[in-house]
Amino acid sequence: MDKQKVTSFIRDEDLKIKMYHIVDLCNLVSKKHIPKNTDFLNPFEVKTAVSIINSEPDLKYTVDGGYPGCERAIIHIFPYYCDMDSVGAGLRFLEIKNNDKFGSANHRDYMGALLSLGIRREKIGDILVHENYCQIVVDEEICDFLLYNFKKVKKSNVDVREIHRELVEIPQQNYKESSVSVSSLRIDSVVASAYNLSRSESIKLVNSELIQVNYEKITQPSFQVEENSVVSVRGYGKFLIKELGGISKKGKFRLSISKYL
Numbered sequence: 001m002d003k004q005k006v007t008s009f010i011r012d013e014d015l016k017i018k019m020y021h022i023v024d025l026c027n028l029v030s031k032k033h034i035p036k037n038t039d040f041l042n043p044f045e046v047k048t049a050v051s052i053i054n055s056e057p058d059l060k061y062t063v064d065g066g067y068p069g070c071e072r073a074i075i076h077i078f079p080y081y082c083d084m085d086s087v088g089a090g091l092r093f094l095e096i097k098n099n100d101k102f103g104s105a106n107h108r109d110y111m112g113a114l115l116s117l118g119i120r121r122e123k124i125g126d127i128l129v130h131e132n133y134c135q136i137v138v139d140e141e142i143c144d145f146l147l148y149n150f151k152k153v154k155k156s157n158v159d160v161r162e163i164h165r166e167l168v169e170i171p172q173q174n175y176k177e178s179s180v181s182v183s184s185l186r187i188d189s190v191v192a193s194a195y196n197l198s199r200s201e202s203i204k205l206v207n208s209e210l211i212q213v214n215y216e217k218i219t220q221p222s223f224q225v226e227e228n229s230v231v232s233v234r235g236y237g238k239f240l241i242k243e244l245g246g247i248s249k250k251g252k253f254r255l256s257i258s259k260y261l
Contacts, residue, residue: 001026006052012217015048022049025077026056035078037090039122040065040139044215046073053077065125066091066137067168072125074139091125092143093168096150097133099157110134113153117146128171135168175240175258182253185244187211187231188221194257195236210234 003023010016018041025036041049046063053061058080065073074090096110110127114136125137138146143162150160180193191211192202205211206221212232213225225231225241232238238260245254 001030001052001056006055010048012219015045015217018045019048019052022052022075026053026059029077029079030056030058033079035076035082037139038075038077039120040072040074040125042072042215044212046075049075064091066093066165067126067170069170070126070137072137074125090140091165092138092140093163093165094136094138094143094146094150095133095161095163095167096136096153097159097161098153099159105129105134105153105156109154110136113150114146117149119146128169130169130171135163137168174261176261177242177256177258179245180255180257181248182255183251185224185226185253186221187213187218187223187225190225190241190255191231191233193255194231194239194259195233205233 001023003020006023007016007019010019022038025038028034029036038049050061050063053059053075060078060080060082062076063073064076065071076090098105107127107129110129111121111124114124115121119142123139123142125139128135128137147160147162150158152158180190182189182193188199188202188206191197191205192199195202197205203221206218206223209217209219210233211218213223213229215230215232227241227244229241230238231241240258240260241255242258243256245256247253
C-alpha cells in the first residue's frame with residue numbers, strides 16, 4: 001500500500017500523520033500475516049482509516065469501542081482469510097470507585113489523573129462517568145499498569161478493578177436545550193451565537209484549529225454546518241445542531257441546539 005497515494009485526499013497534516021500509521025499497520029498485516037490493532041480513534045478518524053483499509057482487498061477489519069454508541073474506538077485489521085475469533089480482544093475495561101469523600105469528579109478529572117501517570121491519550125477509550133464511580137475502556141497494553149498504579153483522582157484514593165465488557169453501563173447524557181438566531185450557517189456565526197462570542201472571537205477559534213464538526217477539524221470560518229452536526233469547541237464544550245428552523249423576517253436562521261452537560 002503506497003502511503004502517499006492512499007492519503008493524498010487528506011489536507012489536515014495531523015490527520016495525515018495518524019493515517020500514515022494506519023498504512024504502516026496495513027502493510028505489516030499484509031507482509032507478516034498477523035492481526036494488528038490501531039490506537040483509539042474518534043469517529044472521523046475511524047471513517048478515514050476505514051476508507052484506507054478498504055483500498056486493500058486482502059485485508060478485513062472490525063471497529064470496536066467496547067459498547068454500542070461509543071465515541072472512541074480501535075480498528076482490528078487482519079488478513080482476509082482470518083475470522084474475528086482469531087484476532088484477539090484489544091480492549092479491557094476498568095471500574096474506578098472512591099474510598100472516601102470523593103466529591104464530584106468529572107470527565108476532565110479522570111482524564112487528568114490518567115494522563116498524569118504518563119498514559120497517552122490514544123490508549124484511552126471512552127470514559128463513562130457515573131454518580132460515584134467511573135468506567136473506562138482502555139487498550140489492553142496499559143490495563144495491568146493502571147490496575148497497579150491508578151490510585152488517586154482529585155487527591156482522593158480510589159479502588160480500581162477490571163470488569164467484563166457486559167458490565168459496562170452507559171450513563172444518561174444530559175443536555176441543555178436552547179434556540180439561537182444566526183445570520184448564516186457558517187461555523188463562525190453558529191459558534192459565536194451558541195457561546196455568546198463576538199464573530200472575531202469565533203473566527204480566532206477556527207484559525208487556531210480549536211473547532212471540530214462531527215470530529216473533523218475545521219480550518220475555514222466559512223464552513224457550512226448542517227442539521228444533526230455535532231460541534232466541539234475546545235475550552236467551551238460541545239453541542240448538537242438539533243434542528244434547522246425557518247428564516248425570520250430579518251433574514252436570520254433559527255437553530256435548535258442541545259448543549260452537552
